[in-house]
Amino acid sequence: MSLSFLTPEFIVLRDRERCNNCGLCIKLCSFQAHYYGEKQQRVVSDDKKCVNCQYCVVKCPKNALIVKKHPLEFRQHDYWNDTSIKDIYKQAETGGVLLTGMGNDKKFPIYWDKMVLNASQVTNPSIDPLREPMELKTFLGKKPSRLEVDNKGNLISHMPPQLELEIPVMFGGMSFGSISYNAFKALATAAKEAGTYFNTGEGGLHRDFYDFADNTIVQVASGRFGVNQEYLDHSAAVEIKIGQGAKPGIGGHLPGEKVGEEVSKTRMIPIGSDAISPAPHHDIYSIEDLRQLIYAIKETTDYKKPVLVKIAAVHNVAAIASGIARAGADIIVIDGFRAGTGAAPTRIRDNVGIPIELAIAAVDDRLKDEGIRNQVSIVASGGIRNSSDVIKAIALGADAVSIATAALVAMGCHMCQKCYTGKCNWGITTQNPELVKRLDPDEAARRLINLLRAWSIEIKEMLGGMGINAIESLKGNRLMLRGIGLSEVELKILGISHAGE
Amino acid sequence: MIKTIDAYGLYYKDLNNMIKKYYEKGIQEFRLKRVSGQRYIGSGIHGKPNIVIEGTPGNDLAAFSDGVNITVKGNAQDAVGNTMNDGNLIIHGHAGDTVGYSMRGGKIYIKSYAGYRVGIHLKQYQDKIPVIIIGGRAGDFLGEYMAGGIIIVLGLDVAADEELVGSYCGTGMHGGVMYIRGNVAPYKLGKEVKSDTLSESDMKVLKKHLSDYCNVMGLDFKKVVSKTFTKLYAYNKRPYGKLYAY
Ligand code: SF4
Numbered sequence: 001m002s003l004s005f006l007t008p009e010f011i012v013l014r015d016r017e018r019c020n021n022c023g024l025c026i027k028l029c030s031f032q033a034h035y036y037g038e039k040q041q042r043v044v045s046d047d048k049k050c051v052n053c054q055y056c057v058v059k060c061p062k063n064a065l066i067v068k069k070h071p072l073e074f075r076q077h078d079y080w081n082d083t084s085i086k087d088i089y090k091q092a093e094t095g096g097v098l099l100t101g102m103g104n105d106k107k108f109p110i111y112w113d114k115m116v117l118n119a120s121q122v123t124n125p126s127i128d129p130l131r132e133p134m135e136l137k138t139f140l141g142k143k144p145s146r147l148e149v150d151n152k153g154n155l156i157s158h159m160p161p162q163l164e165l166e167i168p169v170m171f172g173g174m175s176f177g178s179i180s181y182n183a184f185k186a187l188a189t190a191a192k193e194a195g196t197y198f199n200t201g202e203g204g205l206h207r208d209f210y211d212f213a214d215n216t217i218v219q220v221a222s223g224r225f226g227v228n229q230e231y232l233d234h235s236a237a238v239e240i241k242i243g244q245g246a247k248p249g250i251g252g253h254l255p256g257e258k259v260g261e262e263v264s265k266t267r268m269i270p271i272g273s274d275a276i277s278p279a280p281h282h283d284i285y286s287i288e289d290l291r292q293l294i295y296a297i298k299e300t301t302d303y304k305k306p307v308l309v310k311i312a313a314v315h316n317v318a319a320i321a322s323g324i325a326r327a328g329a330d331i332i333v334i335d336g337f338r339a340g341t342g343a344a345p346t347r348i349r350d351n352v353g354i355p356i357e358l359a360i361a362a363v364d365d366r367l368k369d370e371g372i373r374n375q376v377s378i379v380a381s382g383g384i385r386n387s388s389d390v391i392k393a394i395a396l397g398a399d400a401v402s403i404a405t406a407a408l409v410a411m412g413c414h415m416c417q418k419c420y421t422g423k424c425n426w427g428i429t430t431q432n433p434e435l436v437k438r439l440d441p442d443e444a445a446r447r448l449i450n451l452l453r454a455w456s457i458e459i460k461e462m463l464g465g466m467g468i469n470a471i472e473s474l475k476g477n478r479l480m481l482r483g484i485g486l487s488e489v490e491l492k493i494l495g496i497s498h499a500g501e
Numbered sequence: 502m503i504k505t506i507d508a509y510g511l512y513y514k515d516l517n518n519m520i521k522k523y524y525e526k527g528i529q530e531f532r533l534k535r536v537s538g539q540r541y542i543g544s545g546i547h548g549k550p551n552i553v554i555e556g557t558p559g560n561d562l563a564a565f566s567d568g569v570n571i572t573v574k575g576n577a578q579d580a581v582g583n584t585m586n587d588g589n590l591i592i593h594g595h596a597g598d599t600v601g602y603s604m605r606g607g608k609i610y611i612k613s614y615a616g617y618r619v620g621i622h623l624k625q626y627q628d629k630i631p632v633i634i635i636g637g638r639a640g641d642f643l644g645e646y647m648a649g650g651i652i653i654v655l656g657l658d659v660a661a662d663e664e665l666v667g668s669y670c671g672t673g674m675h676g677g678v679m680y681i682r683g684n685v686a687p688y689k690l691g692k693e694v695k696s697d698t699l700s701e702s703d704m705k706v707l708k709k710h711l712s713d714y715c716n717v718m719g720l721d722f723k724k725v726v727s728k729t730f731t732k733l734y735a736y737n738k739r740p741y742g743k744l745y746a747y
Pocket residue numbers: 012028029030031032033034049050051052053054055056057067425
């Protein structure tokens with residue numbers, strides 16, 4: 001093979017004073033960056049192989065390791081930067097499509113960080129959530145246009161099926177296959193414990209998890225992997241995945257190497273075969289067709305379960321969302337361009353789709369303008385990092401959010417973006433049994449529950465500060481938001497005033 | 502006992518609800534008269550009833566179903582057997598597009614022709630091997646993304662100048678097999694598809710399914726099987742394996 005022009009991205013610094021040559025790091029690194037140098041007679045590292053996942057750094061008993069960005073730089077050029085040059089080398093060497101994991105890492109504006117929240121002063125007292133009741137409970141699903149009661153006060157209107165959340169945060173779709181059995185188990189356990197939902201992604205549902213059915217949203221995507229009556233029966237709701245924020249408009253495929261025995265059982269495909277998901281659902285070429293699938297699912301589940309439709313946030317998201325509402329979906333999930341994934345073509349991840357903040361506002365406005373906002377709930381996802389992102393999403397008009405990347409980070413993900421290699425040292429996005437073992441599902445579930453607990457306290461604090469005692473009252477309440485450093489167009493789309501106004 | 506339901510003018514939701522309710526009460530045999538476009542017949546039934554449909558059932562016949570047996574005395578519309586897991590669907594007429602989309606098990610027999618994208622993403626798993634047999638011709642994109650199972654096209658009622666399959670046959674195919682009664686011009690095939698003659702074991706499989714089909718449809722098995730078939734299968738189980746840089 002000819003010489004590669006690629007130089008290491010990271011440098012592994014080993015403190016020779018501290019390193020006692022125990023060789024643990026050699027065993028730990030699935031990228032095989034550490035080895036025993038016969039010549040040097042000690043453990044050394046191959047910088048080129050390191051992906052900076054920091055697993056060895058955290059695990060080294062002597063704290064002897066540090067990983068840093070490699071100091072080697074190309075001559076300064078603001079246009080032809082490091083990444084653009086190296087990407088060309090990679091493609092010139094292989095002729096292949098660039099692949100990556102996790103979400104868009106480019107310098108696009110982060111609107112969350114350009115919006116600030118209100119707080120009560122004098123005229124409207126703030127509420128102390130530690131002493132006073134504060135409601136985070138959220139119901140997702142179609143709400144009737146009006147409520148009718150009989151003369152004894154009993155509800156006579158038919159209430160469509162609802163999802164009941166203790167905290168307006170769910171776990172987004174991640175398949176068993178893209179994530180490990182233990183990671184999947186941790187999400188299921190945490191969802192049950194915290195009174196929220198996790199989502200199977202497109203990978204089917206392993207029978208081991210049937211006990212979690214009441215907290216499971218099962219996905220029906222274009223490949224229909226693992227989808228049958230039994231699967232639909234073991235769920236609280238069914239999500240039709242049209243698109244995802246990390247790779248709008250394209251299908252996906254799980255390479256055969258990741259289809260081991262358990263994944264094979266769950267997806268119901270032979271061991272070692274590629275699981276290819278076509279880009280569109282080939283039974284959906286229009287809103288009318290979408291309606292057909294929504295009602296096929298409703299018929300199959302006796303109209304007892306809400307049907308979610310998940311789309312990526314793209315240019316015409318508001319019009320599309322209106323179509324989805326009219327097609328009969330109970331919940332629309334909008335996935336912004338920062339959304340993560342186990343594997344996506346880099347160019348698509350980084351260049352397709354729009355920020356979730358703008359999409360929420362646009363969709364909420366459109367549905368309200370058309371008088372159909374009550375017909376669907378809106379779930380926003382794609383890069384929600386913390387409780388203030390959650391609260392801003394709801395103030396912009398979402399009913400709830402989904403988190404996936406944040407959930408993986410809670411379990412130990414260090415954002416090396418190498419999920420697509422299947423070698424995740426943290427045992428999250430891998431099917432290698434040795435690596436999967438590293439993630440203790442109970443410990444990971446505990447960390448997830450902690451995260452949700454911490455966020456719910458913070459959300460209550462912020463709500464109380466605004467003088468609001470129920471999350472429901474914040475929904476679409478954009479008066480609680482002000483923009484900072486945003487243009488008039490941006491403010492108009494977000495439907496908020498500038499700070500100081 | 503056979504329960505006869507006159508479906509004329511019934512909304513699909515009410516019709517399907519009726520079938521489910523009667524089935525729960527123990528009725529196994531149904532005869533649906535004057536069916537005119539009602540969708541999802543046979544979906545969401547936990548069991549294996551026998552349903553005879555007179556008329557034209559609507560889209561998504563037996564979608565997601567898991568063992569229902571349906572005989573249609575007439576034509577069917579789009580997405581027959583969508584994501585079906587098990588069961589038998591017999592259509593004594595023609596069927597529309599995307600027959601057997603992502604089907605994982607069971608059989609769909611169509612007497613006459615079928616539309617586009619028949620058998621798209623057909624799968625198979627362990628002892629589940631779905632089978633689609635089309636008596637007439639099939640439209641474009643037959644067996645697209647096919648990952649398993651068997652598709653048989655017989656071309657029994659086609660004119661001499663008509664082709665048995667449309668264009669892009671087997672595009673993205675990475676598993677399963679198609680048997681076509683006659684030749685398929687190479688330009689009709691997706692680039693992932695290889696065409697070959699049938700081996701002895703292929704013939705065994707083919708004959709087994711054809712004898713059942715001929716039996717059900719009332720056809721002369723000997724005549725049907727006498728013509729030379731072409732076998733279509735995937736070059737590669739991993740058609741997109743070499744697409745990526747690292
Ligand atoms: S890839 Fe991870 S485990 Fe391997 S050397 Fe780099 S930081 Fe350490």
